[in-house]
Amino acid sequence: MADYDRRQSGGYNRKRRYRDDDDQYDRRQRRRQEAPVPVRFRKQLVAIAESPLRRWADEVLSLAQMIVDNYDDEHLRSLYVNLVLQMVLEQPLKTPFVAAVVLVANALKPEAMEIVLERLAKDLESAIAAGQWTQVKLYLKFMACLQCSLEGDGVFPLLEELFNRAADLQTASSEDTIGTEIVKIILLTIPYAMVSAPGDCKQKAAELMEKTDIIASEPHALHALVDPYYTKSNEDSPTASASVLVLLQKQLQAEASKDWELACLPRPWQMSLADVETQDKLTNARKHAIPAISIPANVVAGPRALFPEVYLSVYAEQEVESVPGTQHVASSLIRDVLVDTINGLNYNRNATARFLMDIDCYFADGTFVKRATPFDELRNLAGNNRSTWKPEDVAVDTVFSQLFQLPTPECKLVYYHSVLTEACKLAPAAIAPSLGRAIRYLYRNNPRMDLELSYRCVNWFSHHLSNFGFTWKWAEWSDDAALSDLHPAKWFLNGALDKEIRLSFAQRIQKTLPEAYQHLIGPEKEQDVPDFKYKNPDTPFSAEGQQIGALLRRKATDEEIQPTIDAIQAQAKDQALDPVVTSIDVFVTAMCWVGSKSLSHVLACIDRSKARLIDAGAASSAARAQIISSVMAYWHSHPGVALSIIEKLLNYSILTPFSVADWAILADSASHKGSPGAALAQPHIYEAIFNTVSKVTARVRQVVGAPADEEEARAKEVADMTELFRTINDALESWAAGSKDELMEHDAGSETDEALIRRWGQRWLRVFRRRAAVEAAFVAEATKDKMVVDGENGSA
Numbered sequence: 001m002a003d004y005d006r007r008q009s010g011g012y013n014r015k016r017r018y019r020d021d022d023d024q025y026d027r028r029q030r031r032r033q034e035a036p037v038p039v040r041f042r043k044q045l046v047a048i049a050e051s052p053l054r055r056w057a058d059e060v061l062s063l064a065q066m067i068v069d070n071y072d073d074e075h076l077r078s079l080y081v082n083l084v085l086q087m088v089l090e091q092p093l094k095t096p097f098v099a100a101v102v103l104v105a106n107a108l109k110p111e112a113m114e115i116v117l118e119r120l121a122k123d124l125e126s127a128i129a130a131g132q133w134t135q136v137k138l139y140l141k142f143m144a145c146l147q148c149s150l151e152g153d154g155v156f157p158l159l160e161e162l163f164n165r166a167a168d169l170q171t172a173s174s175e176d177t178i179g180t181e182i183v184k185i186i187l188l189t190i191p192y193a194m195v196s197a198p199g200d201c202k203q204k205a206a207e208l209m210e211k212t213d214i215i216a217s218e219p220h221a222l223h224a225l226v227d228p229y230y231t232k233s234n235e236d237s238p239t240a241s242a243s244v245l246v247l248l249q250k251q252l253q254a255e256a257s258k259d260w261e262l263a264c265l266p267r268p269w270q271m272s273l274a275d276v277e278t279q280d281k282l283t284n285a286r287k288h289a290i291p292a293i294s295i296p297a298n299v300v301a302g303p304r305a306l307f308p309e310v311y312l313s314v315y316a317e318q319e320v321e322s323v324p325g326t327q328h329v330a331s332s333l334i335r336d337v338l339v340d341t342i343n344g345l346n347y348n349r350n351a352t353a354r355f356l357m358d359i360d361c362y363f364a365d366g367t368f369v370k371r372a373t374p375f376d377e378l379r380n381l382a383g384n385n386r387s388t389w390k391p392e393d394v395a396v397d398t399v400f401s402q403l404f405q406l407p408t409p410e411c412k413l414v415y416y417h418s419v420l421t422e423a424c425k426l427a428p429a430a431i432a433p434s435l436g437r438a439i440r441y442l443y444r445n446n447p448r449m450d451l452e453l454s455y456r457c458v459n460w461f462s463h464h465l466s467n468f469g470f471t472w473k474w475a476e477w478s479d480d481a482a483l484s485d486l487h488p489a490k491w492f493l494n495g496a497l498d499k500e501i502r503l504s505f506a507q508r509i510q511k512t513l514p515e516a517y518q519h520l521i522g523p524e525k526e527q528d529v530p531d532f533k534y535k536n537p538d539t540p541f542s543a544e545g546q547q548i549g550a551l552l553r554r555k556a557t558d559e560e561i562q563p564t565i566d567a568i569q570a571q572a573k574d575q576a577l578d579p580v581v582t583s584i585d586v587f588v589t590a591m592c593w594v595g596s597k598s599l600s601h602v603l604a605c606i607d608r609s610k611a612r613l614i615d616a617g618a619a620s621s622a623a624r625a626q627i628i629s630s631v632m633a634y635w636h637s638h639p640g641v642a643l644s645i646i647e648k649l650l651n652y653s654i655l656t657p658f659s660v661a662d663w664a665i666l667a668d669s670a671s672h673k674g675s676p677g678a679a680l681a682q683p684h685i686y687e688a689i690f691n692t693v694s695k696v697t698a699r700v701r702q703v704v705g706a707p708a709d710e711e712e713a714r715a716k717e718v719a720d721m722t723e724l725f726r727t728i729n730d731a732l733e734s735w736a737a738g739s740k741d742e743l744m745e746h747d748a749g750s751e752t753d754e755a756l757i758r759r760w761g762q763r764w765l766r767v768f769r770r771r772a773a774v775e776a777a778f779v780a781e782a783t784k785d786k787m788v789v790d791g792e793n794g795s796a
Helices: 002-012 037-046 056-069 074-090 092-108 111-130 133-145 156-172 178-196 202-216 244-257 273-283 329-344 349-357 375-383 391-403 413-426 428-448 451-466 474-482 488-503 506-511 515-520 542-553 558-574 579-594 599-608 610-619 621-634 639-651 657-666 683-704 708-737 741-745 751-792
Strands: none
Touching (some): 037 056, 056 092, 133 156, 178 329, 349 413, 391 428, 428 488, 488 515, 488 683, 558 579, 558 610, 579 599, 579 610, 621 639
16 A cells, blocks of 8 residues: 555656756757867768768878868867878778878868877887887888888888888798788788879889798798698698788789789879869878888897798689689788778777678779679679679688688687677578588698698587578588598587587487488487486496495595495405496496586585596696596587586696597597597597696796796796607607508408508698797797897896
């Protein structure tokens, strides 16, 4: 009743609004107030060139006029300078358009360009000193777009000084990567200077390219390390000569012979015939000198390790080019600006996907075909000498080039997954066919790709399907479902289906597959909780296993469990079995069964049994291997769960990285219930080793920068990592060479199986040799930097 009264009283005491009074309410519509100039300027500049319905020249002229008319507004001037340079870094696709605004503003009021150049020079100098080479490249591109309004040779003296630093670095070491990065930046800057001032810079460009040819004409010494393909000894890699630097040098030389046509680059500073007066002002605008920029004698690599880049395209084997071929300079220029956009906007996948869908707005007319043009129609366009480049294919190709970058991509792998997912959601009709052709290319080339990239592909493929109902045209690959488990195509299918089940459940995935695939998902995968083998009375140690399971379930103490362990060990001795190994198998299997409800349950079991497991693992290497074997055997139908438990055992120091490597690579075939070397063809085994190595290297990178008083701990971590890589390398060399004892003694089913196992060994070996080289280089560089810092601080 009280509630009723409160509700009623609230209605009677409401205040009447002033306008509710008919006598006082003014029904005339209020005049809409216009937003302040800085707000309008920011909104228009941020959205420049985004709409294909607005002419570039009109947008540029409107923004420049807004700056000139309100130049006395200090807030607007500050916003103008900050926003221009912010957009250069965050939205590289719009750099020519932002530069056009500055150029037109200069033609109307020269002071508007002076303040931008002052800030640009300061920020560029800071970026060079800090080794922020991506920022250096973006600033130089922007400066090159202003070339027509720069005094003298404009940006070219600065490029020549940068080249001198690169030449010194290359002379000192052929494996230097800073010098090649600087040369790449120089080559990517030249085209923008040429479109800004086409008739003034040809000689300077020719002279500079003659110098860069010395460094850019030969593949880098580390090129083979990052090649995405690992072909057999009698095959050539598709990307053997596809060094980004080599291609760029050749493309610019070809472009110079065509009088710097650069047809793909926009020229928004070129006004229409109706704006002849503005064009005349642009031509006769005041030229400015670039403020002094100091380049240090010793340039640094910066926060991210630099490696040679290889040009990879997932549309390389098509009868009609749907992306620019490597003979076109557009392939390098378009990809470069898209890569900078993708990696620069890694905090906003939705904005990134939107930019990728709209790339045709930011390049010259005729560069791309209309969006969502079917691939079959490209043949007709090719016959008419028109562009056949699909904007969707170019966008997807660029994302895959980053997803498959070696040794590591610039952003997290899941970010690139999410960009492709968002792009599919934005334009499903356009992106889905492009992705389909990319997937088929990757599947065909899976056997000759680097194993780490094949694994990334499996992860992306399964993750992507999970966002779209797990639907795919599996019937295309039905014949491969019957191949040997050692075949790379079967490895891909097994890995993808396992990942899909982890992201969903077996019954759902089965419904999406044709009949030919049903045997790959056995009935045991439908069980969320595997059977406890000791419930079968015919299983050895059945009674003891059930007894330990019951004790663990009621959280019994070690003293209560010990008599049962003693009984198992006594029986094992009588049967000539290893007592410790046998008791560990029973105990760990029971622990997995008790903890099978959830990860938190098994963690609780591990935590309560930590001391017993550590003591057991310390007994022998066989005991440590048995812990892993028992976990993997119980969860054999759900290897993802087993790998999570093994990771937790590593975190608790119950297992060591060496024990995981020993079990996966060195252990005999009985540990994996297969023929010798078969473990190398199982995706989850590779995942176990790769994750373990990643955990070790992450720890080393963390302690390398530790204070000097932790030198002993740092040295131990580095030594352990080095020893781990040596152990893995020695084991894999035997498999790769076919000299492994188990392989030689085993009566292989066929020579083909032996060749496949050797090939798996070679692919594994390449991955971990590269990881070892990368980590060794990181430690050496970090140690060198630390010695320099200590020396500057006066320490010994």
